[in-house]
Structures are given as C-alpha cells and as structure tokens.
Amino acid sequence: MVDIKNIRASICKIGKLLYERDLTDSSGGNISVRDGNLIYINPRRAGHDFQWELEEDQIIVTDLCKVPIIGEVDMISREAATHYYIYQNFPDVCSVIHGHPFYMMAFGAAHMDIPAVSEGTRAVIGTQPITNIPEVVPGSIEQAEEIVKNFNKRREIDPGCPLICNIPFHGAFAAGNNINDAFLFTEVANNCAKILIYRQMMFGNDPKADFSIHKHFTKEDFKTIEVSKDVCTPGYFYTDAFGRQAVYSAGGSSQAVPDSKGVSAVPVIQQEQYREIIRRVTEAVVNQLKK
Numbered sequence: 001m002v003d004i005k006n007i008r009a010s011i012c013k014i015g016k017l018l019y020e021r022d023l024t025d026s027s028g029g030n031i032s033v034r035d036g037n038l039i040y041i042n043p044r045r046a047g048h049d050f051q052w053e054l055e056e057d058q059i060i061v062t063d064l065c066k067v068p069i070i071g072e073v074d075m076i077s078r079e080a081a082t083h084y085y086i087y088q089n090f091p092d093v094c095s096v097i098h099g100h101p102f103y104m105m106a107f108g109a110a111h112m113d114i115p116a117v118s119e120g121t122r123a124v125i126g127t128q129p130i131t132n133i134p135e136v137v138p139g140s141i142e143q144a145e146e147i148v149k150n151f152n153k154r155r156e157i158d159p160g161c162p163l164i165c166n167i168p169f170h171g172a173f174a175a176g177n178n179i180n181d182a183f184l185f186t187e188v189a190n191n192c193a194k195i196l197i198y199r200q201m202m203f204g205n206d207p208k209a210d211f212s213i214h215k216h217f218t219k220e221d222f223k224t225i226e227v228s229k230d231v232c233t234p235g236y237f238y239t240d241a242f243g244r245q246a247v248y249s250a251g252g253s254s255q256a257v258p259d260s261k262g263v264s265a266v267p268v269i270q271q272e273q274y275r276e277i278i279r280r281v282t283e284a285v286v287n288q289l290k291k
C-alpha cells in the first residue's frame with residue numbers, strides 16, 4: 001500500500017511498481033508530488049543507477065521554481081521541466097508521473113491514438129482517446145509546452161478530466177490529484193493499449209469478431225458505482241448475524257421477526273443507530289484529543 005502522506009516513501013514505492021510492471025524501464029521515467037509550495041521529485045538516473053530501488057533521502061525537495069531545499073539541483077530528474085510546467089498550469093494537479101509504458105509505447109511508435117475500450121479505462125480516464133504530442137527532444141521546454149497543450153485540449157473537451165498523453169517513440173505523461181491517481185491513469189491506459197494489441201493479434205482477421213462497444217456509459221452511469229446499493233429486496237427473510245430470523249428493510253436495516261407468540265426477539269439495532277453512536281464516540285474522542 002502506498003502511504004500518500006509519506007511523500008518521499010510514496011515516490012520510492014511507486015517508482016518500484018512502475019519498474020516492476022513494465023510501466024517504465026531503466027532508461028527513464030520520473031515521479032513528482034506537489035505539497036503546497038513544495039515539489040518532491042526523484043533523482044536523475046533512478047532506473048539506470050538504482051533500478052528504482054530508491055531510498056527516501058534520495059528524493060529531492062524544491063520550491064515551485066525548482067530551487068532546491070533538500071538535495072542538489074543538478075541531481076534533479078532530467079525531465080523535470082515538464083513536471084514543473086504542468087504544476088504551474090494545472091492547480092488541481094498534485095502528482096506527475098512520466099513512464100515508458102510498454103504497450104502505450106507501441107501505439108506511440110506508430111503515431112496512433114489509444115481509444116478507450118475497457119470499462120476501467122472509460123470509467124477512470126474517460127472516453128476521450130489518449131493522443132500523441134508531436135515528436136520533441138526529450139526533457140526539453142518544447143516537450144513541456146506540447147504536453148500542457150495536449151492536457152489543455154483534453155480539458156476543453158471535458159473540464160476536470162484526468163490528464164494523460166503519449167509521446168511518440170518515448171513514453172507517457174500522467175497527472176492527477178495525488179500519486180495514486182497518476183499511477184492509476186498510467187496503468188489503466190497501458191492495460192487498455194495491451195487489450196487492443198492482444199485482441200488484434202487474437203481476432204484481427206476473424207470475421208466473427210465484433211470490436212464495437214454496444215453500451216456507451218455516461219459519467220453519471222459510472223458515478224453510480226460509488227453509491228452503496230441494496231443487495232436484498234425489502235421484505236427478504238433471512239437469518240441475521242446473531243442467528244435470529246429477520247426481515248430486510250430498504251436502506252440497509254433489518255427487523256427481527258416476532259416469534260409464534262407474537263413477541264419480537266431481542267430488537268435488532270438499526271444501522272442508523274449504529275452510525276449515530278459511532279458519530280458521537282468519534283466526536284467525543286476528537287474533542288478529547290484537541291484538549
């Protein structure tokens with residue numbers, strides 16, 4: 001698990017995950033996190049010299065203009081310009097990841113967009129295809145500008161959408177509210193590219209293969225994933241956790257069923273009551289801690 005509150009440790013951990021999952025290689029990749037007016041970023045040659053086995057004290061801390069606070073400016077990742085430029089242009093972004101995701105790079109090496117096909121890609125990144133920036137010198141200011149231009153275009157089409165793009169023959173950049181989001185965008189996009197490649201290899205010439213998406217989900221449809229739903233129909237009879245006969249009510253509560261004499265078993269505490277008790281206890285503990 002990545003502890004996003006421990007920023008330096010989270011960069012080390014995500015770096016290792018990128019490397020282990022073919023989302024970057026020894027030739028490059030870089031990760032940064034913004035915390036207020038500070039930027040945390042990995043040292044250069046993290047793949048080549050360390051195979052992404054970084055120690056926390058190797059993570060460099062700078063201000064928003066790359067002036068170092070902890071560490072040396074010459075040790076900062078060579079692609080830092082794009083990271084800082086993204087932070088300057090997107091106030092909601094608090095983490096940037098640049099990787100060399102293997103399957104995304106196959107699309108980049110053909111200047112091809114990556115359409116969102118998997119449900120995961122459509123839910124996480126949205127239905128916009130992931131597009132390529134023009135070919136530019138890696139790590140250049142021109143690269144930084146082209147990536148911000150690409151991200152702005154995505155936001156024009158869908159304000160607030162996740163930010164990710166491909167770089168021909170090079171890799172990808174993803175930016176999110178936190179390091180977990182930036183990692184998620186990279187991994188989900190790479191998996192989408194992998195699915196496209198595999199299905200082409202497996203079914204490309206099969207006339208029976210149907211590559212069309214039959215059901216297009218809206219943002220609202222995907223939002224319903226977050227909402228807790230009843231899994232039983234109200235009125236459903238069952239044996240509860242205490243071995244008593246109970247009947248389910250809508251909204252996640254249940255009632256004990258009266259026995260043959262018409263007397264209810266020990267009353268079942270409703271979930272609402274539980275929530276109220278937890279709320280009061282939490283409040284009391286927080287107040288106590290404040291003192």
Ligand SMILES: [Zn+2]
Nearest residue numbers: 028029170171
């Ligand atoms: Zn690179």
